[in-house]
Amino acid sequence: MLKQFLNHLSNFQISESGKTLLAVSGGMDSMTMLHLYTAASLPIGVAHCNFKLRGHEADADAMLVKTTCEQLNIPFHIREFDTQNYAWENGLSIQMAARELRYAWFDQLMDDFHYHQVATAHHLNDTIETVIMNWIHGGSLESFAGIPVKQNRIVRPMLFATRAEIESYSEAHKIVWREDQSNLSDDYTRNFLRHQVLPKLKEVNPSLEQTIRRGLHKIAGETELLSMGLSQWQSRYLVRKEERVVIDKHGFEQLHHPDAILWKCIRPLGFNLDMCTEIMQAMKGQSGKIFFTGSHQLVIDRDALIVTPRPLNWEPVEVAAGQSKVTIGKLSMEVSVPGSASTTKTPHEVTMDASEVTFPMTWRKWKAGDFFYPLGMEHRKKISDFLIDMKVSRADKDNVTVLECDGKIAWVVGYRLDNRFKVKAETSEVISFSVHPHFS
Incomplete structure (x- = not known):
């Protein structure tokens, strides 16, 4: 598995020379990632988040990671978060609050201690579950490519491995890890897929993970090609200037799914696919109609769609x-x-x-x-x-x-x-x- 790990780092140009910050929870996946980085003698530090959601269990997780880092003489960073209060103050779910808190802290650690990147222990089964969840919720094509290996300063060096392969490796090397009890329940959608849906699918195809791995690779390539085509379309019909986006109406004339293309262009500004479909319908009528998101407005003008920040109510x-x-x-x-x-x-x-x-x-x-x-x-x-x-x-x-x-x-x-x-x-x-x- 170490050889596969190093090949994965090389194939996706994940830096091996720069110091990497490992996000280690104490679970099997992240403790195995820590073992692989240590076995490869790569420069690392470890960050552990205690979200104060599981009482003594969370404290025991922190102690395991801390002790392991001390034994290996690895720099160890730990932080406790008032996750429930943060979620309440910002109107977020516990899961989203925890995500925001940990990645903001990781960014701070990378800047303060000069880490090149942060590595999380997502594996192949995680990306399969993510793809299925995106399919259930009507995601776009790129969402079916799964969790990206590299995303800004975040890398995922374990995506080559299945959960079973990680479990086998951890047993063979007697890696000590702790089970997150939430992983054993069906309370969350992801765990329902993990424990109920995927086992049924594996009855149909025992090599499910490997089959999906090859499919995800194909989709990633197709998505990259389609992205190039969209960039060419945008260079011809779309102009960005400061906070303003202007899209020439003529760009939609030969398209069979113009609402989907529009959505790809203005999705970051808060427009969803249903709104884009409505915009395309309204474009056939008189100009002047306006569509709003929380932060922006789209105006159907004579020859173009014009997207700008919503006008402020300026006082005289x-x-x-x-x-x-x-x-x-x-x-x-x-x-x-x-x-x-x-x-x-x-x-x-x-x-x-x-x-x-x-x-x-x-x-x-x-x-x-x-x-x-x-x-x-x-x-x-x-x-x-x-x-x-x-x-x-x-x-x-x-x-x-x-x-x-x-x-x-x-x-x-x-x-x-x-x-x-x-x-x-x-x-x-x-x-x-x-x-x-x-x-x-």
Whole structure:
């Protein structure tokens, strides 16, 4: 098994020279992993989490791991967590709370003690159980490839081995380990699959693990190829700029399952497959419809789907006389003293006739019914119509602001100055305003 272990590290380019932090619970799988790393004389340290969920049993686990590390002269790190309280405060299940706590601590240990990677003892049966669970819950193709061998700084050096092979190795080498009693119960879905479903499947195919191992390898290769194809599609039809995603509608025309492709693109922003199916249906109708997740919105525009963070409910801010800088949402406005500028250069910078400006001014989001006199025009125009003429997308309209002076719109910020505030031949003093992103 040691030879298989080393081959697995080599095949998946898991570092053998950099120091590895082993996540060791005291169970059979992780104690076997510790034995293999020690037998291979690889540089390691051990981290043990006590989630304070199993009373004296958990304390006994910690003592076993600590004693073993002392005997082997291996650096040992231990931390106790108030897992139940963390889960309650953050609205998480116990399992998710424990996962967040341990991986955050592992990251800290890797940074503080210069570990190259953290190794967990997931094995082939774990990935088989994960695949079946993903299938039950309707996962995507890549979820059927199983647990990845490498994922950022996490490596899984035991994925080559079955539970039976690990058990056989641990017996042969008289490895001392402790049983987690939760592994013997059917309280959780994974344990139900482990103890009830998989044994029945093995009656049909006694070589189930090896058969699935080969299948997972095929799926991983196919997924990699499909990912390359998706990347090519995205490079042609999808543009990301800062927090904005724009997808050309034409990219969906020849697809038989456009909702699935859309889901692949915007899933990280909180959109699920059902929403994407609804978006594809709505795309056949009039533009302007909006779909929301907790953090983002998708607007069906004329030629594209535009995804942006949900607009904030910005409160109006006052621009007082002598004030040089104000912020609203993610924008900052700088105000120069009269006479320090003379021309208007860009839509994001305007110069006004100071004699027309009365303080305090108000900087706010535009609203229905607002109107102004666009620069160069003698007639007023509703801002809603102006934005349509400017072909401003629905997504961008939600973030348009105006600078108001004594009840008059002096500037549609970032778009057009009001004609009544322009610098004229007889203007003697000017005042300038410029707007740019604000990073807090």
